[in-house]
Amino acid sequence: MTKARLLVAVVDDEEPVRKALMRLMRSAGLSVETFASGAEFLKSIETRLPDCVVLDLHMPHMNGFNVQAHLARKYAALPVIIITGHDVPQARERAMERGASAFLRKPVLEHILLDAIYAATSSAKPGGSPNSKLNSPIKSQ
Secondary structure, eight states: OOOOEEEEEEOOOHHHHHHHHHHHHTTTEEEEEEEHHHHHHHHHTOOOEEEEEEEEOOSSSSOOHHHHHHHHHHHHHHHEEEESSOOOOOHHHHHTTOOOOEEEEOOOOHHHHHHHHHHHHHHHOOTTOSSOSSOOOOOOO
């Protein structure tokens, strides 16, 4: 019996960011779905809920805080990792207070993002040691 791969949703309005994150996560053995807007992502979870969400804060129409608030109301246990190019203390504090598993600054280092996903989902890295320190979520980069 094989373990199902983790499904990660990437929500970012910038296509190059979505493509880069999709390539990174697929190369790490994760399943990935990408979304150009918060509204598109929220519509998708009516039929398929991911194991983790990588969410940009600054998007037009519906920002990451709005998406995070919706998820907190309906899917409180769903891990959310915030990524942003505008790392300000108030945004970091607000995201973490509202339950984000991690708050990472763009451009995010590949291993930092992957470690945050594994920590948030309590998953061992593929091929990783059972003694790896993945039990506590990464709070910042």
